[in-house]
Amino acid sequence: MTDVLRRGRASLAFSFAVQGVAFALLVTRIPGIQNRYGVSDGLLPVFLAAVPILAGIGSVSTERLVRRAPPSRVLRWSQPVVLLALLAVGAGRQMAVLALALAAFGLAVGALDASMNMLGVSLQRAYGRSIMLSFHAAYSLGGIVGASLAWVGTHFGLALWVSYLPVVLVLLPAALLGSRWYVDGENRAPVRKGAGAGAGGGPAWLLPLCLVMTVAYIGDSTVSNWSAKYLQDVLGSSEQMATVPYNVYMVTTLLGRVIGDMGVRRFGAVSVVRAGALVAAAGFAVVAGAPGVWVGMLGFTLLGLGLCVLVPQTFAAAGRRADETGRPGASDAAVARLNVFNYVGFLVGSPLVGALGDVWSHRGAMLVPMALVLVTLVHARSFAPGADRYGGGHERSRTADVGRSSNGL
Secondary structure (H helix, E strand, O other): OHHHHHHHHHHHHHHHHHHHHHHHHHHOOHHHHHHHHOOOOOOHHHHHHHHHHHHHHHHHHHHHHOOOOOHHHHHHHHHHHHHHHHHHHHHOOOHHHHHHHHHHHHHHHHHHHHHHHHHHHHHHHHHOOOOHHHHHHHHHHHHHHHHHHHHHHHHOOOOHHHHHHHHHHHHHHHHHHHHHHOOOOOOOOOOOOOOOHHHHOOHHHHHHHHHHHHHHHHHHHHHHHHHHHHHHHHOOOOHHHHOHHHHHHHHHHHHHHHHHHHHHHHHOHHHHHHHHHHHHHHHHHHHHHOOOHHHHHHHHHHHHHHHOOHHHHHHHHHHHHHHOOOOOOHHHHHHHHHHHHHHHHHHHHHHHHHHHHHHOOHHHHOHHHHHHHHHHHOOHHHHOOOOOOOOOOOHHHHHHHHHHHHOOO
């Protein structure tokens, strides 16, 4: 079983990485997509908003799908659709093609994100220690690769489809092959001794986590959708240089997530989440006040280090709290519902920053996600031990984890 878990962890990490590549290739080439299809600045937020709306629908649908099919099967077939939709975005010429391709991308991404995190939560449960950040680190690594490929494409003036086609030809069969080793979790997690209905018996416990997920993705969507245009339009960089902030952001999220699981085990989830919120707020402040390109890069560096821990720990906390109910499928359902607020954050963040930039200023718009991410500090106790089986808060929990680790998990 140990080899099965290790192969399952490696294959799921690869799936996260593939998704990071695909998403980065889409968002870092938004100016190029806009030029290719002749999308106006007024219409661009509509397209950007449509993707998270459809992804939310895909995530809600996944909650129903996994009652009949395991999450591994949903992930196995949604990932190829995402890659093919990305290729369609790069190959089309007419606005209708762009709309259809982004619709397919959004629906498939919703199913993919939900099923990936379901498998991640169940594998963390099997390991008995925090490993969720490692999966999101793989996503960040994929984002670095995707953003780097986007830079190469803009540097050499390659058409979008020329940039996308080799990536799809390599990653699609590799993802299908890797899907053979996905590991589905059990439908029912063991109930911890002393866990009461109040910990996971109703929907109220999920609300603070939904709020944290929303503000985290407002911050993330600000970087994903507006960093290139911010650097180009506000700080005066070239189009080529405008692809760099997202890459810088992904590098620092990778670094933060590589060491993040150790931080959770050592200091506990609450401390890690609080530190992440404070660093992210500082990053937005630096971006808003940046006098030039390189100070702006520093701000995006801080944003990556701060925001990187929030989303994985929110998924992990939801899975733990749902496990306490002892109900079959509770963890999968909680992850699917929480994942919807990923897209709520994208839906709110992208138009919000764009609208504030138009009516106020682009610099001032960066202060709004800064204020919102600080809301996380109010709800940090939702990540606390007592519902934290894999964190570092209770000595009893750490002792149990060491025992599980010594048995080969």
